[in-house]
């Protein structure tokens with residue numbers, strides 16, 4: 001018999017210290033609640049630090065703008081899969097949360113009159129999709145995410161938020177009586193001990209899982225832990241088939257090459273040296289929208305016109321622009337190409353592939369951050385004590401496709417609203433914590449015992465690499481029916497291998513191999529959810545593009561997918577087509 | 593360097609920017625025990641990337657050795 005796990009009690013537990021987790025924690029700490037924030041890495045090393053483009057808010061500082069136009073753009077961008085009540089909520093609170101951030105000391109770029117500078121961004125329009133761009137993106141140079149993360153971190157330190165840095169959440173603890181979430185287990189990396197953190201409200205803000213694909217712009221920490229944990233605890237994952245790809249990630253590395261390169265006159269070539277975008281989009285050519293360019297690239301590769309010994313990428317040519325343009329107008333690009341592609345773009349083209357960038361799906365939540373699941377007659381029964389915000393959640397404001405700069409906004413709005421809701425719910429609860437269920441922590445303990453007891457098995461790095469390869473080949477930007485069906489089987493095989501994962505180093509103290517083995521479990525759950533959901537959705541919508549069903553099908557598929565780990569089961573629920581106060585934006589036929 | 597210190601350093605190389613993950617992973621594979629690296633890793637991600645990529649040359653001179661090694665890797 002092993003001793004009971006040590007227990008620590010808090011009012012609220014926030015797992016994740018990116019933009020969404022920090023915004024929620026701040027709300028809770030300012031409400032004088034006892035809040036613990038867990039993070040695998042130092043908070044300001046969360047992936048939010050990578051966001052460059054900006055954060056959307058219809059402040060109308062430079063052009064006319066309003067929340068209703070922003071709402072229209074978001075609904076349309078989502079390809080009508082976004083929930084219109086949540087989208088209205090987000091757009092109506094956008095100005096408030098951005099101005100608040102400004103008052104916290106966020107160093108936004110400014111206009112001469114002192115107001116926040118705003119720039120145009122793809123998909124941001126005036127007057128419900130007119131040709132006139134809205135200037136809606138607020139930025140702090142090319143470091144918006146960095147500035148936001150540091151600002152929020154400082155505020156939390158001041159508000160006495162308690163941080164548990166290099167603590168990895170492992171599993172949820174639910175009360176079998178009513179399914180309420182009453183805490184998490186977590187591995188303290190420093191000691192290798194597993195602890196129980198008990199709370200009256202638990203928020204997941206664990207970010208995305210972009211590392212399930214071989215080609216990813218995401219940092220290594222984006223392993224979908226929150227998704228894996230939720231799935232193991234019986235919570236379904238919503239709309240996981242929808243992943244946004246960026247057309248130009250460096251082949252073999254993933255690092256993003258900005259659209260600006262093509263804006264300046266760079267273009268794509270296949271192995272015959274053909275500028276193939278002229279065939280796919282005769283007018284816009286290489287500047288066609290992200291999904292069009294990504295699909296064209298995939299088709300070229302699929303039909304054998306890819307470059308390199310594996311014929312698995314295309315080339316981005318920009319040497320014709322000359323060194324002045326490259327050095328002056330595209331700062332940083334040359335360094336990236338040399339470092340990660342071994343190609344100096346002044347002389348030679350950069351090998352690129354469509355690269356996964358953002359996860360639209362996640363843990364199903366409403367716009368107050370409450371996690372909701374089907375139960376009895378309800379599609380959306382609240383799971384008491386459980387909340388989700390940020391990229392790991394599916395609220396769903398991004399639907400089938402996210403509008404640029406809406407993610408940072410989502411972090412602030414829903415970070416704040418979940419913090420508010422948690423504070424309200426905690427105050428309504430009896431003072432003492434509930435009793436923990438008898439088997440609290442058993443699942444985590446069993447997982448670790450298996451890992452520590454295994455004297456042979458599958459290597460974590462190999463299984464992970466195989467998973468990423470399979471996902472890229474079978475469930476990438478352009479989806480083919482046979483590929484998807486085979487992909488489901490292959491990911492299942494990989495999932496079985498992951499159950500036999502093995503680490504040679506069994507030390508307790510600071511064992512990164514153990515952490516990576518635990519991350520692998522979460523990657524596998526996320527990948528399974530993705531490929532099974534994609535295989536089942538027989539239409540093309542937003543980021544899901546199927547060769548065999550090229551059209552959107554509102555009659556049969558205007559609905560959200562829910563994937564359950566148990567039996568790989570799928571269920572569906574309706575989209576919220578009714579906004580809070582305004583008329584619905586009816587789904588329109590896509591015009592090309 | 594003992595195992596624990598090496599492991600700590602390895603985890604400190606998990607960053608928010610993919611660019612850094614890649615450079616640091618590559619470097620660590622060849623030099624798993626470079627104690628000088630640790631101090632550099634205390635920098636914020638974007639500041640560190642500016643130095644490693646050569647966009648910023650005005651950094652603490654004591655770090656020039658490790659910066660040169662990282663840039664070369």
Ligand SMILES: Cc1cc2nc3c(=O)[nH]c(=O)nc-3n(C[C@H](O)[C@H](O)[C@H](O)COP(=O)(O)OP(=O)(O)OC[C@H]3O[C@@H](n4cnc5c(N)ncnc54)[C@H](O)[C@@H]3O)c2cc1C
Pocket residue numbers: 015016017018019020021038039040041043046047048049050051052053054055144145167168169170205206207208217218219221225226256357358389390391392404405406407408409411
């Ligand atoms: C290159 C790039 C550029 C982007 N640019 C923009 C942009 O300009 N505008 C925009 O709106 N969006 C942009 N995005 C998207 C946006 O940056 C992300 O969606 C957003 O930052 C995610 O924030 P988050 O709070 O959900 O999670 P993250 O910032 O990813 O934070 C996750 C947190 O969870 C913690 N965590 C994870 N698992 C565990 C665990 N098991 N235990 C404990 N802690 C855990 C991590 O340590 C981390 O603190 C960009 C994305 C990329 C990749």
